[in-house]
Amino acid sequence: MFCPTCNTQNSATSVRCFQCGTTLINEAVQSKASLDAEKSLDARLYGHIGAIAGFVLGMAANAIIPGVLLETRYTPIASAVLGFAIGRFFAWQRWKDWH
Ligand SMILES: [Zn+2]
Helix, strand or coil, X not given: CECCCCCCECCCCCCECCCXXXXXXXXXXXXXXXXXXXXXXXXXXHHHHHHHHHHHHHHHHHHXXXXXXXXXXXXXXXXXXXXXHHHHHHHHHHHCCCC
């Protein structure tokens, strides 16, 4: 992270700036909280997009070949759940390197 006082780049785990000694831990806590918020928002967004896409695809599959995957009435729900899981997986892929 960058020191708020002298703008030197320090490692993410640094407690103090190695250049000027400014305490960095407050900033670390803050940015972690906002990062976590962004992360969970992102995961929710991806999950919802996946669920909607899955639902639409399930309906489309039903329209083209009724009962192609499961019983017709379960297909959109099952695809929505699957889409949700895939969306969450993409969000996880995107964020797994952040801690
Ligand atoms: Zn500094």
